[in-house]
Amino acid sequence: MALEEYRKKRDFKRTPEPAAAAKRPHRSKLPIFVVQKHDATRLHYDFRLEIGGVLVSWAAPKGPSLNPADKRLAVQTEDHPIDYADFEGIIPEGQYGAGTVMVWDRGTYETDPPDSAAVQLSKGELAFTLQGSKLRGGFVLIRTRLGGRGQRSWLLIKRQDEYADRSWDAEKYDWSVLTGRTMQEIASGAPAHAKKMTSGGQIKE
Numbered sequence: 725m726a727l728e729e730y731r732k733k734r735d736f737k738r739t740p741e742p743a744a745a746a747k748r749p750h751r752s753k754l755p756i757f758v759v760q761k762h763d764a765t766r767l768h769y770d771f772r773l774e775i776g777g778v779l780v781s782w783a784a785p786k787g788p789s790l791n792p793a794d795k796r797l798a799v800q801t802e803d804h805p806i807d808y809a810d811f812e813g814i815i816p817e818g819q820y821g822a823g824t825v826m827v828w829d830r831g832t833y834e835t836d837p838p839d840s841a842a843v844q845l846s847k848g849e850l851a852f853t854l855q856g857s858k859l860r861g862g863f864v865l866i867r868t869r870l871g872g873r874g875q876r877s878w879l880l881i882k883r884q885d886e887y888a889d890r891s892w893d894a895e896k897y898d899w900s901v902l903t904g905r906t907m908q909e910i911a912s913g914a915p916a917h918a919k920k921m922t923s924g925g926q927i928k929e
């Protein structure tokens with residue numbers, strides 16, 4: 725039921741996006757999160773948390789930030805299937821969300837306090853800690869009245885902790901954690917290449 729809207733928007737004969745796997749494809753005990761950089765009509769970052777068997781999703785025009793001073797608008801979109809976390813590539817012209825998709829960051833998360841993410845979601849305030857390659861530490865997602873009528877607008881905010889970074893600039897992190905590729909390389913169909921990254925997100929060739 726939760727994925728009805730996702731399926732309705734897509735023609736799986738034309739888009740390489742997954743139609744939804746029967747089984748959870750990830751081995752982690754903890755729920756996963758993924759951030760996909762998406763060069764669609766407007767460039768944005770899709771922030772997704774595994775909740776109740778699907779990826780609950782938000783589109784953030786400016787992407788997540790490690791700077792606690794940033795309040796990043798995140799508009800909730802349709803739930804995506806769990807295996808969407810592995811999707812990187814090109815959604816063809818004429819299809820919903822046409823453009824290049826990068827797996828920008830991925831990892832696991834835990835809610836703080838450790839109560840149900842579904843309950844927090846329904847209350848409009850989610851607090852969680854991310855364990856990703858680029859994003860780490862505490863964040864909150866808070867429902868807000870900002871944005872247009874009927875928009876499900878939230879704010880994504882970094883909490884103050886040792887992972888907070890006041891000089892954060894998402895533009896400096898333009899590589900896939902899945903294939904090492906930049907948006908341009910994905911768009912041109914370049915093969916995957918190794919990029920070793922430190923936990924601070926700096927590239928080491």
Ligand code: MN
Pocket residue numbers: 762764768769770783821
């Ligand atoms: Mn998107």
